[in-house]
Amino acid sequence: MLDSKEVFDVKEKYIPAPEVEKVAMELIAKYHPHLAEAKIAYVFKKDSWSKNGKWILGSAHKCSEKEKLLHGYDFIITINRDSWMLFTEDKREAVVDHELCHCGKSEDGKYILVPHDIEDFAAVIRRHGLYKDDVRQFSMAIRQVSLFDTKPELRVIGGSE
Template sequence: MPKPKAPKTFFMDAPNVEEIASQLIEEHHRHLVNAKIKFLKRYGNWKAKGKTRLGSAEKVSEKHKYLTGYDFIIIINGIVFDSLRQQEKEALVDHELCHCGVTDKDEFCIWPHDLEDFIAIVRRHGLWMEELKRFADVAIEASRQLTIFDYYPEERQVAVV
């Protein structure tokens, strides 16, 4: 018996994501006011390293910028996004906008996450880097806010990149 095929992946324009992004750019990402950003939703299975991927931000290559006019493309997992509460939608879009940066030479770039480490290292060695300490302080302050796991309790492994 043949193996069932996975549903096809498809993309759609995302005006509701763009609307959220416009407010966030005005309030928190002023460096992106003049950036041309294409917002898409992606439907279909989307995993990275075994974890559900929530979104991605990419700087458009010079060739594709010439063809499209865009500086960045932000892709949001439509299946997840459509089930989130407004506050969580805003957090996801804000996260992807944080990747969209501007260099000292006024060129667009992709910024990495502020923090990267392993849970096992923190368990064994504590808050050994200054950015871990700052992150922990902010996490404690924010711990009373709702999380995406209120909707996806079985999906404890997600990838936001």
């Protein structure tokens, strides 16, 4: 059982994020229909949140069977409140969309955590080009954005841990 100090610390660090939920509901209806029935908790992390010198904009957590028994949620999406406050509406949407992309559903109907499409280094791609399928596919997506989209400046980083 948590003592009162631990409870206090948790309250200080995380707060409910209804405005994130509002953005997420629209994105789920548009792009993530498999999450229509999912129970997702949305919280802000209040202190500055970074890893290896980069801001963490958000994270997605798939709740275990035990956690689900205790609180009923399938996923918890945590958003960095400092960056949220600075971001435009478009960037906020991109961050929430990114975290929702981590929330998947397997063919047998179980919720799963989906890893990023690509894990690589810009330096390796600069030196060796589009050397594997996922890098090639990502490059195609970037080229499509450059040609057709009006929001090429959007950059999102995030973690699934």
